[in-house]
Amino acid sequence: MSNYIPTIGVEVHVELKTKTKIFSNSINGYGEMANSLTNVIDLAYPGTLPTLNEEVINLGIKAATILNCKIRKVMHFDRKNYFYPDISKNYQITQNATPIGYDGYVEITKENGEKKKIYIEEMHIEEDTCKSAHRGTKTLLDFNRAGVPLIEIVTKPCISSGEETKLYLEKLRELLSYGDISDCKIEEGSMRADVNVSIRKNESDPLGTKAEIKNIGSISNAKLGVEKEIERQTKLYENGETFLPQTRRFDDKLNDTVLMRVKETGNDYRYFPEPDIPFVVLTDEMIENARKTIPMLPDERRKKYLELGVSEINTKKLIQNRSLSDYFNTLLEEKTNHQVASNLLLGDISAYLNKNEKDITETTLTKERMLELIELLENNTLTSKNLKEIINEILESTETIKEIMKKNGIENITDDTEIRNIIQKIIKENPESVNDYKNGHDRAIKFLMGQVMKETKGKANPKMAMDILTEELK
Amino acid sequence: MKYLNKDIKEINKLLKSKKIKPIDLVEEAFENIEKNKDLNAYITLNKEEAIKQAKSLEDKEVDNLLFGLPIAVKDNIVTKDLRTTCASHILDNFIPIYNATVVEKIKAKNMIIIGKTNMDEFAMGSSSRTSYFGAPKNPWNPKKISGGSSGGSATTIAARDVLFALGSDTGGSIRQPASYTGIVGMKPTYGRISRFGLVAFASSLDQIGPMTKNVYENALLLNALVGKDEKDLTSVRREEEDFTRFIGKDIKGMKIAVPNYFMSDIVSSEIIDKVKEIIKLLEKKGATVDYVDVKYLENAVTLYQIIAMGEASSNLARFDGIRYGHSYENPKNIEDVYLKTRAEGFGEEVKRRIMVGSYLLSGENAKVYYNKALSIRDDMRKEFKNVFKKYDLMIGPTTTTTAYNLTDPMDDPRKSFMDDVLVIPVNMAGLPGLNLPIGFDKNNMPIGMQVIGDSFEEAKIYHLASFLEKELNLELNPFGGEEDE
Numbered sequence: 001m002s003n004y005i006p007t008i009g010v011e012v013h014v015e016l017k018t019k020t021k022i023f024s025n026s027i028n029g030y031g032e033m034a035n036s037l038t039n040v041i042d043l044a045y046p047g048t049l050p051t052l053n054e055e056v057i058n059l060g061i062k063a064a065t066i067l068n069c070k071i072r073k074v075m076h077f078d079r080k081n082y083f084y085p086d087i088s089k090n091y092q093i094t095q096n097a098t099p100i101g102y103d104g105y106v107e108i109t110k111e112n113g114e115k116k117k118i119y120i121e122e123m124h125i126e127e128d129t130c131k132s133a134h135r136g137t138k139t140l141l142d143f144n145r146a147g148v149p150l151i152e153i154v155t156k157p158c159i160s161s162g163e164e165t166k167l168y169l170e171k172l173r174e175l176l177s178y179g180d181i182s183d184c185k186i187e188e189g190s191m192r193a194d195v196n197v198s199i200r201k202n203e204s205d206p207l208g209t210k211a212e213i214k215n216i217g218s219i220s221n222a223k224l225g226v227e228k229e230i231e232r233q234t235k236l237y238e239n240g241e242t243f244l245p246q247t248r249r250f251d252d253k254l255n256d257t258v259l260m261r262v263k264e265t266g267n268d269y270r271y272f273p274e275p276d277i278p279f280v281v282l283t284d285e286m287i288e289n290a291r292k293t294i295p296m297l298p299d300e301r302r303k304k305y306l307e308l309g310v311s312e313i314n315t316k317k318l319i320q321n322r323s324l325s326d327y328f329n330t331l332l333e334e335k336t337n338h339q340v341a342s343n344l345l346l347g348d349i350s351a352y353l354n355k356n357e358k359d360i361t362e363t364t365l366t367k368e369r370m371l372e373l374i375e376l377l378e379n380n381t382l383t384s385k386n387l388k389e390i391i392n393e394i395l396e397s398t399e400t401i402k403e404i405m406k407k408n409g410i411e412n413i414t415d416d417t418e419i420r421n422i423i424q425k426i427i428k429e430n431p432e433s434v435n436d437y438k439n440g441h442d443r444a445i446k447f448l449m450g451q452v453m454k455e456t457k458g459k460a461n462p463k464m465a466m467d468i469l470t471e472e473l474k
Numbered sequence: 475m476k477y478l479n480k481d482i483k484e485i486n487k488l489l490k491s492k493k494i495k496p497i498d499l500v501e502e503a504f505e506n507i508e509k510n511k512d513l514n515a516y517i518t519l520n521k522e523e524a525i526k527q528a529k530s531l532e533d534k535e536v537d538n539l540l541f542g543l544p545i546a547v548k549d550n551i552v553t554k555d556l557r558t559t560c561a562s563h564i565l566d567n568f569i570p571i572y573n574a575t576v577v578e579k580i581k582a583k584n585m586i587i588i589g590k591t592n593m594d595e596f597a598m599g600s601s602s603r604t605s606y607f608g609a610p611k612n613p614w615n616p617k618k619i620s621g622g623s624s625g626g627s628a629t630t631i632a633a634r635d636v637l638f639a640l641g642s643d644t645g646g647s648i649r650q651p652a653s654y655t656g657i658v659g660m661k662p663t664y665g666r667i668s669r670f671g672l673v674a675f676a677s678s679l680d681q682i683g684p685m686t687k688n689v690y691e692n693a694l695l696l697n698a699l700v701g702k703d704e705k706d707l708t709s710v711r712r713e714e715e716d717f718t719r720f721i722g723k724d725i726k727g728m729k730i731a732v733p734n735y736f737m738s739d740i741v742s743s744e745i746i747d748k749v750k751e752i753i754k755l756l757e758k759k760g761a762t763v764d765y766v767d768v769k770y771l772e773n774a775v776t777l778y779q780i781i782a783m784g785e786a787s788s789n790l791a792r793f794d795g796i797r798y799g800h801s802y803e804n805p806k807n808i809e810d811v812y813l814k815t816r817a818e819g820f821g822e823e824v825k826r827r828i829m830v831g832s833y834l835l836s837g838e839n840a841k842v843y844y845n846k847a848l849s850i851r852d853d854m855r856k857e858f859k860n861v862f863k864k865y866d867l868m869i870g871p872t873t874t875t876t877a878y879n880l881t882d883p884m885d886d887p888r889k890s891f892m893d894d895v896l897v898i899p900v901n902m903a904g905l906p907g908l909n910l911p912i913g914f915d916k917n918n919m920p921i922g923m924q925v926i927g928d929s930f931e932e933a934k935i936y937h938l939a940s941f942l943e944k945e946l947n948l949e950l951n952p953f954g955g956e957e958d959e
Contacts, residue, residue, distance in 0.1 A: 040572050044792040046565065047552040047574060047671040049706050081788050081835070083812055090791030139808075141796075270835035272844050275678035275785055277707055 004199035004237065006230045007207055008159035010222075012172060013150050014182035015128060015190040016059045022127050022149035023050035023093060030188055034142040042147045044088035049276050056149040057100075057280060059181050060125050061290035063151055064101030066179045066297065067120050072098055073282045077125075077274040085141055086129040096271045099124035100151075106175065108167040118168045119156040126150050145189075151181070157196070157207065162226035169193055169219045178297050178322065186218055193222055197229040199237070208233070209242065213257050215249035225250045225257055232257070301325055304332060305342070314342040324350070327360045330367050336374050344374065348384075348391045363395040372401045380463045386410045411459050416468070419452075419460050423469050426451045437473055445469065478502050479634060479951075482539055482691055489536045496528040496542030496586060503544040503588050506635040513620075514610045515629040517549045518557045519589040527586050540583040540698055546630045546639040549590040550597055550673040551682065553577055556587065560673050561605035562595045564793050564800045564819025574671020575703045576640060576682050583698050588636055591626030595821045596790065597647055597675045599623055600893040601884075604823040609880055612655055613952040614919055618877040621651030621893075627685045628655040634951055638695050639685040644675050645778050646872075646897025648683045652909035653922025654877035656950045658692045658939070659685045663929045664904035665710035668703030674789040676782035677708075679901045687950065689910070689940040693717035696932060712930060720937035726760035728938065729865045735771040736870030736896055736924075745871045748913045748921045752869070755945060763869075768861060770854040774899040775891050777854070780834055780847040781902075787831025793819065826887065851902050858903045862928035867938055871896055872909045872922035896924065906932045910939045911950055920950070 018028050024041035041048045064071050075098035079091040104120035130146035132139050153172070159165055173184040173191060184191040193216050198208035211233070213225045229248070236243055248257040296304075298319050305315040305328070318325045324345050331341055345360075353360060365373075373394065376382040382405060387394075393404045405411065426448060427434055436444035452465050477485055477494055488494045504521060524544065531542050547553060550560045552570040554577070559565045577587070594604040602625025603609040610625040612618040613633040620629045624641030628651035631639050641648040643661035652659025661683045672682055684695035697718070702711035732753065737746055753763045770777075795801030795815030802814035820828070834843045861868060874895060884890070891898075900907035906929070909922040923942075927935045 043797055045552075045570070045572070045798065046558070046560070046568070046673040046792070047550075047570075049670050049674075049708075051705060052707060079788050081791060083791065083794065085796055085808060088792065088797065090794060091788050268836050270788070270832060270840065272784060272788070272835055272840050273848070275676075275708075276674075 004201060004208075004230070004234050005203060006160055006197060006199045006226070007157045008161070008165055008226060009157040009196040010155045010159060010165060010168060011194045011196070012153045012169070013128075013192045014153070014176055014184060016056060016149040016151065017180060017182055018053060018055045018059065018149055020053055020055075021147035022053050022056050022125070023147055025051070026147065028148050029144065030190070032144055034140070035144060037144040038146070042088065042143050044090075050093060050274075052277055052280070053149065056125060057282070057286075058290045058293070059149070060100045060123075060151060061282065061287050062179055062294050063153075063176065063181045064104065064123060065291050065294060066175050066181070067101065067104040067106060067123060067153065069101030069104030069120060069123060071282065071287060072100055072102065073287075074098070074279060075100055075282070076279045077277045078271045079274050081270040084129075085139060086132050086146075088130065088143065088146060092127060092129065093274055093277070094126035094152075095124035096269075097273070106168060106171050108164065108171050110163070110167065116164065118164070118171075119158050121154045121156045123151050123153040126152060157198075162223035162230070165195060165226050166219050166223035169222055173219070174298050179294055192216075193219075195222055195226055197226055197233070199230055199233045210245050211243075211257075212247045212263075213250055214247060214260065217250065217252060221250050221252070224255060228256050295326070296329060301329070305338070308332065308338040310338050310342045314339070314346055317346050318342060321350075323359050323361065331370065334367075334371060336371055337378050340374050340378055341370070344370075344377070348387060349395070352391055352395055364398050365395055369394070369401060376401055376405075380461045381405075382410065383462065416464070419456070419465055420468050420472070422455050422460070423452055423465065423472050426455060427472055434473065445473070448473075476502065478506070478544075478637060482543075482637065482694070485543070486536065486539050486541070489542050496531045497525065499542060500524050500528040500544055500586055500588070503636050506633070507589070507630070510613070510630075510633045510635060512611065513613060513616065513629050513633055514608055515591055515620075515626040515633065515635065516546070516589040517559055517561060517592050517605075517607050517626070520553075520556050520587050521589075523556065524586050524588050531584055531586075534584065538583055539694055540580075540585050540638075543585055543638060544588040544636045545580055545585045545695075546588055546591050546627055546636050547577065548593055548624050548627050548639070548641050550593060550642055550675075551576060551640060552671040552673065553587060553590065556590065558590065558673070559606070560596045561593045561602075561607055562820065562824065563606045564815070565798075566606065566800065568799050572671070575668035575705060576699050577671060579698055579701075580640075585638070585698075591624070591630060591639060593626055594623035594647075595824050596673065596786075597623040597642060597644055597680075598786070598823050598827055600646070600650060600890045601878075601880075602626065602651070603880065603884060604821055606821060611880065612877050612919075614656065614877070615917070617879055617881075618919065619654065619880050619882075621654035621873075621877060623647040623651075624659070624685065625651050628652055628657055628659065631655070631657045631685050631687055632952060634687065634953070637686060637691055640682055640699075641685045642672055642675075642680060642682050643897075643901065644679045644681075645782060645891075645901050646894040648685060649872050649897045649900075649907055649909040649922070649924060650894055652685060653872035653911075653924075654920065656911040656914075656920030656922070656948075656952070657685060657687055658689050658908065658910060658943075659683065660692055660696060660908045660932065660935070661900065661906060662696060662700070662932055663710075663906045664901075665708055666712075666906070666930070666932070667699045668701070668706040668709045670703055670705040674785075676785040677789060678785060679778075679782060681901075689936055689943050690718060690721055692908070693721060693933075693936045693940075710930075715933060717933050717936055720933050721940040722944075723937060723941075724760075725756070725938060725941045728756075728761040728867070730756060730761055730763045730938075731766045731768075731861050731865040731868045732763060732870055733768040733771060733868065734765050735768065737765070740892075740895060741871050741874045742876075742915075744915045745874070745876070745921050749869070749871050749923055752912055752923060752942065755942070759941075759945070764865070766861060766865075768868075768899075769857045770850065771899050773850060774854065774902050775895050777847045777850055777902055778894075778898045779830075779891065780843045781851065783827045783831035784834045784840075784844045785831070787828045787835065790820075790824065790828055795819070823887075854899065855903045858899075858905060859928070862931075866927075866934055867931075868926040869938075870924055870926075872924040873897075876915045876917070876919040876921060900924075900926055905929060906935055908932075908935050908939055910942060911948060912942070912946060913948065 627639035632655035
């Protein structure tokens with residue numbers, strides 16, 4: 001089989017994280033009783049008019065910024081006219097002529113470390129349609145989703161493989177969820193990707209016939225879908241066959257794409273500017289204000305964490321957990337041991353949170369208490385063994401960590417001279433063991449250490465005790 | 475006893491002193507409507523509810539001039555729990571679950587909705603003959619049309635059933651029937667009044683407005699209707715003003731423009747002569763009147779057809795039989811639901827406009843027609859603005875002829891648009907315009923004059939109109955103004 005060059009373009013729809021819908025004040029929610037989140041506007045009752053949710057415009061500006069897009073300062077909405085039961089007005093309000101963002105890019109890092117920019121043609125704001133469910137001969141309509149704000153992000157045909165498609169979608173998901181634009185849950189439909197695939201023999205050839213793959217349920221399926229489609233098209237060409245532009249869907253059971261329909265020519269949506277919504281003019285101030293609310297994005301977090309001495313593995317794990325990473329960010333400016341902080345968050349604290357199904361913001365661990373905790377661990381006043389005993393209390397009470405330790409009888413002796421006195425006494429009382437140690441029996445030091453702990457009722461700071469003991473035995 | 479033919483301030487005094495109650499006015503209104511029922515002004519009466527509301531007002535303080543007064547509402551303005559048909563079969567069973575913003579506003583004044591008035595189907599037409607419920611008849615001569623599309627509202631005001639009615643005006647639909655029936659009708663500036671709850675015909679042109687027998691009452695009702703509405707993004711926030719404030723004031727020094735096109739041979743000579751008399755009167759009273767050229771006026775109808783039909787084709791797509799209104803029984807599939815519901819539900823004129831509108835927006839046509847029309851409309855707006863830099867107001871005839879016969883042929887759609895050739899430019903430019911009765915033709919049918927102002931200059935329009943109304947002192951009751959016994 002000879003090699004073809006694949007050309008791939010991706011269209012992604014993400015639902016925006018707003019309180020209300022884009023053109024009405026119905027709640028933007030998921031998983032509620034069918035048609036409970038609707039009003040006369042969503043159902044296109046006669047005489048109703050759209051309003052415009054400003055939150056959507058702000059998120060649009062933020063998304064455009066994150067995707068390195070240029071922002072259109074004077075824009076309007078358009079009507080896309082078509083008859084279908086999923087759109088109550090029988091037209092969708094979208095942005096056809098003046099998408100809010102254009103000419104952007106997202107940078108992916110391939111497995112070999114090579115970076116590639118995936119260019120974004122445009123991104124526009126539009127409304128989601130209603131969900132339809134087919135039951136026998138009947139079709140049921142749930143308008144809860146109708147009017148949920150979406151942005152559609154369209155890449156240039158610049159993606160070359162299933163792997164790149166996957167990396168692009170992962171990066172997009174990371175950026176948009178970190179930017180608080182969307183929760184990007186593919187399984188709930190808040191992120192949906194359609195992929196266009198064509199292949200050609202040489203770079204100089206015109207682009208090949210396009211197949212669009214819809215209904216992709218996961219990012220790994222997007223990769224697989226692209227690969228299967230390249231394979232299918234290659235086989236057809238190799239057998240001297242051609243095919244018509246078509247829409248296919250990814251079938252989870254077959255793990256392959258199947259034909260939905262051959263594309264009809266001349267889809268005529270009769271676009272025209274939406275007369276019910278005046279032109280939207282974005283001022284520099286609006287753009288600046290929206291930009292200011294963009295949280296720190298993953299790339300910047302990664303850079304900062306590594307600079308502060310956090311290990312590669314901890315950095316990666318923190319960024320995978322948005323809420324821990326946000327918590328960690330509150331410590332960035334503090335003079336503390338950030339590696340210890342990350343160990344704490346990813347270790348005992350995570351264990352507690354998982355077990356109790358809590359978010360870190362639901363615990364009592366203020367920044368001040370966290371800093372105290374790190375300090376106590378760092379200077380060995382609190383051992384990691386003792387920490388495990390009191391972690392619940394640390395995260396549930398508001399007392400200082402020292403108070404909690406005291407209440408639990410964890411009071412390590414950290415006074416240098418006091419421990420030295422005790423050690424000197426133990427050495428005097430156990431000349432045999434000292435002898436054994438000096439003759440190379442390492443076990444003897446453990447015995448001596450045991451005696452020290454016994455004498456101090458376990459309150460000696462173990463590291464300090466060991467250091468002094470070793471010193472005194474010289 | 476008759477009260478509704480009294481001066482509005484007199485009625486208010488009687489209500490305040492409890493000599494009469496709102497129920498007396500409501501009963502009188504229904505008696506009038508019953509007496510004039512052959513005029514076919516109403517599609518649905520709100521009798522039970524109106525009586526109930528009138529009774530509930532008896533203990534309330536009479537706190538404004540509109541308190542307790544019956545009002546008729548055009549049937550394309552949605553009224554909660556009161557059937558709203560748009561004079562179409564497709565909505566003849568539609569009972570809204572919400573009120574239009576204007577309905578909330580008149581309710582806030584404790585006005586009483588008496589019924590829903592007849593109109594052209596979805597306001598598409600200029601004689602109200604496209605109504606599914608048959609055309610209303612002109613009180614001056616029941617063989618004549620009342621005009622349209624707000625023909626029912628014009629009819630009920632001209633017949634003196636009630637003092638107040640709401641109409642809507644997309645391409646002259648308030649002013650033209652007002653002219654044919656000898657009443658005062660105002661289309662306010664686009665954005666003045668919320669369109670929320672007005673069933674859309676052409677969104678960028680539609681505007682609700684007051685229809686009354688005289689200028690003062692018109693301004694009074696407009697006071698109650700205006701204001702920015704969060705539910706309508708095209709409504710405009712303005713400082714509160716009293717539209718009656720210039721009524722009764724002198725017009726000396728007022729500068730008035732008359733577009734040459736309005737006085738050209740497209741208008742009947744009888745009407746031209748009447749307008750010329752008015753011009754003489756105005757000059758005599760100290761106003762200056764100049765004839766001016768206003769570019770694009772002759773293109774207005776063409777632009778209107780493109781914009782209005784394009785928008786209408788999209789606005790009327792929601793009537794598909796799925797969520798409300800008429801629905802074809804036993805459809806075979808979804809195509810059947812759409813095609814047969816709409817084939818049965820819409821009348822001929824509506825279908826014609828949807829088809830033409832769809833064609834105008836198809837493929838490249840949107841660029842060639844609709845977008846081009848929008849851009850010429852902008853030029854037209856600027857042209858009007860320029861005139862208003864030099865002049866306070868613009869006047870001219872409202873219509874090219876007086877009301878014609880109900881039996882005149884309807885088969886030439888271009889002719890029906892020509893009825894509105896003088897009123898359409900005002901919608902295209904988004905300006906306020908008012909019809910004022912200025913006399914009668916040789917058959918005793920009313921002649922109307924249009925007063926056009928710059929954006930948001932309604933008060934100025936009422937100023938001139940009220941002045942002329944007083945000077946002309948016409949008898950405008952088609953039944954001869956019988957006094958109460």
